[in-house]
Amino acid sequence: MRPRPFARFLVDLCAFSRPVCIAASMVCACLVLLGTPTRSEAQTPAHAPAKSVTELGDQLRALITNAQLGNKVGISVLDLGSHQVVAAHNAAVPLNPASNQKLLTAATAMLELGPDFRMRTGLYGHIVGDAVSGGLCLKGHGDPTLVSTDLLAFAQRLADEGVHQVDEVVVDGSYFDNQILPPSFDEQPNEIAPFRAAVAAVSLNDNAFTLRVRPGATEGAAAFASTDASGYFDIDNGLTTSGKAAPNVIASQRQREDKLQLTLRGSVPLGGSSLAYERRVESPLHYAGYALVDALHALRIQAPKRVRIAACPNDGALISMKVSAPLSEILSKLGKESDNFVAEMVLKVIGAERKRKPGRSSDGVTVVLDTLRRLAVPTSGVSIVNGSGLFHGNAVTANALSSLLAVMYANPSLRDDFVAHLAVGGVDGTLARRFRSLPAPRIVRAKTGTLDDVIALSGYVLGPQPGSVVAFSYLANGVTGKHAQARDLIDQMVAAIAAYLYSK
Helix, strand or coil, X not given: CCCCXXXXXXXXXXXXXXXXXXXXXXXXXXXXXXXXXXXXXXXXXXXXXXXXXXXXXXXXXXXXXXXXXXXXXEEEEEECCXXXXXXXXXXXXXXXXXXXXXXXXXXXXXXXXXXXXXXXXXXXXXXXCCEEEEEEEEEECCCCCCCHHHHHHHHHHHHHCCCCEECCEEEECCCECCCCCCCCHHXXXXXXXXXXXXXXXXXXXXXEEEEEEECCCCCCCECEEECCCHHHEEEEEEEEEECCCCCEEEEEEEEECCEEEEEEEEEEECCCCCEEEEEECCCHHHHHHHHHHHHHHHCCCECCCCEEECCCCCCCCEEEEEECCCHHXXXXXXXXXXXXXXXXXXXXHHHHHHCCCCECHHHHHHHHHHHHHHCCCCCCCCECCCCCCCCCCCEECHHHHHHHHHHHHHCCCCHHHHHHXXXXXXXXXXXXXXXXXXXXXXXXXXXXXXXXXXXXXXXXXXXXXXXCEEEEEEEEECCCCCHHHHHHHHHHHXXXXXXXXXXX
């Protein structure tokens, strides 16, 4: 495809309905990389880099042709410096973006809430003498960064006020609806890993807990098991101490009323070190409530061993408040770490702040789509169900992603924050081991995406001069068993883009 004026490219992108035809003569433009491409980093092309946008487009399309990854590969590459479309292939075909979905969530959050937006978690109640009377209420507003030390700080504030007793612990999660499992997360109902964490207005420690086990003193003796927020767990510990070298820990969990039942079977090695297993919480509000009880007990403040889920009394006085870091900092967990939990929390906050309370995932999705349309980002064929891109249900085009990247880069008030939230090639996050052999360091800022049948990467390649920037989006679907080839293809394309920018 030949270069087009930038003023027309958004409109043209919307009109794409078929793949770009690639002439046979373009095959000879395929890049020959130095050495064999690896899964972890791209190499700079061995021959002379492209001298024009047209030559670069030819190189990129030839790479796609030679990769032979099938017809479910979509790319859109835009030269933001010259305002030209570099290359497009299946660019208007809706594809599963995997975690590239987080780009839409992060951009909407910055645009609708602002980089300085903060979430608050409050502790409410009436202090009468040395006691809290009428209930100590923990109320949250979707802060995904709340941790156990924050609850200890709350307990310390009570201790500083001379409190020795609390009559009841209440948790108020009314800022969100009661749908704690984000859309599409039920595709793997038996998955208990933290990457599939639930969401709630009061969420502690990423709604994950650590199960710690250690051996007994002799072979055959019972092994030990422990967790934080101990009151939340009902542990049936059948673990024993074994003379075998390898652990065999089998743990099943099930939520029953306000308790999480953990059934442990198997063995841990005699003389071995403690083992830790990260698992998802089934009822975030109860988990946070029991963790607060533990924090109170740690400060020798008496409190009941049961918690209640309810709205805070209207006349409750604010005792202490935890304010999150600015949204711009929190969003780095999306761009750099690809944190599903934070993405889904942020989506619900968007819904609560821009639509209605309690916050709903569906309302957050509506705001994302409305934002894209307002920015003239092509949404034909785009379907969104959640904020993280986990599992299936989302469908986005490479056009939409590259157009959004262009719009965000053109926004002087948000550009720096948006670029900064992305992973830096060869430096941090999910790109720490990729893009180490480019013409300059730190020039790739992008968001990865990986599912069983998806490899994706969308972001920027930064040139040596201000305004010398290329935005790109790459969505490869149907690549089960071909992750290495799919990742190598985009790494080669990024290397070609970098070589072009630094040859000027």
